[in-house]
Amino acid sequence: MKIVLEMGPTFNSVAAELGSMGGALKKACSTGLEKGVKIASGNVISNHLSGQSLNRRTGNLARAVDSWLESDHDGVVGIHEGTAVDKYAYLLGDEDKTITPKKAKFLTIPIGEGLTPSGVARYKSPREVEGGFFVKTNGHLLFGYKRGKKGKFRPLFTLVKSVLVQGTGALYDGVMESMDDVSLAIEKEIDAQLGAS
Numbered sequence: 001m002k003i004v005l006e007m008g009p010t011f012n013s014v015a016a017e018l019g020s021m022g023g024a025l026k027k028a029c030s031t032g033l034e035k036g037v038k039i040a041s042g043n044v045i046s047n048h049l050s051g052q053s054l055n056r057r058t059g060n061l062a063r064a065v066d067s068w069l070e071s072d073h074d075g076v077v078g079i080h081e082g083t084a085v086d087k088y089a090y091l092l093g094d095e096d097k098t099i100t101p102k103k104a105k106f107l108t109i110p111i112g113e114g115l116t117p118s119g120v121a122r123y124k125s126p127r128e129v130e131g132g133f134f135v136k137t138n139g140h141l142l143f144g145y146k147r148g149k150k151g152k153f154r155p156l157f158t159l160v161k162s163v164l165v166q167g168t169g170a171l172y173d174g175v176m177e178s179m180d181d182v183s184l185a186i187e188k189e190i191d192a193q194l195g196a197s
Helices: 011-017 019-047 058-064 085-092 170-177 180-197
Strands: 001-005 065-071 074-079 096-100 109-112 135-138 141-146 154-160 163-166
Touching: 001 019, 011 019, 019 065, 019 074, 019 170, 019 180, 058 065, 058 085, 074 085, 074 170, 085 135, 085 170, 170 180
Parallel strands: none
Antiparallel strands: 001 074, 065 074, 096 163, 109 154, 135 141, 141 154
16 A cells, blocks of 8 residues: 655656756655655645544554655555555455455454453454353344353454445645645755755
8 A cells, every 4th residue: 555656758858958956856856755755745644544544553553654755766665565554454445345254154243342442452353251151232242251140241242244444544644734734845846956056
């Protein structure tokens, strides 16, 4: 998952027309673009992966968001291929994904006391819970436990056949919000380079 920012189609011809200043212009644009995509990736991380679009639990997805130059004038904001978060990098885009169980009949979704305060599962599966049992209520299959004969049932998992997970568009939104900052970073580098020559 990545967004590529590139200089316009006439950029090289304009730089060529400038003669000796064209090289300084190209270098300034490249440096400015690199700084700009760094700003854009920072915006995605701080403003779209911290409670607005996605609730951050482990921080792995946020740590994977990066920026780099694919060439002198092509900047990228996204996640490198082959990272530990490839399975759920789609959450940064607008893709919808239906998740179904691979080997079992149901997906076990942790709920209630089955989650830590930050939203991470306490147990990998119902098998790890001693004394737990299944209950069907209002058409939902739940797994949980009860303390004592008169204790209240405490659900730990809900069991479902599939789950639809919708992407957040966080990558696109964060980059588009930063376009003025990217342009400004390029402009400052051009001013610095060409003002010095």
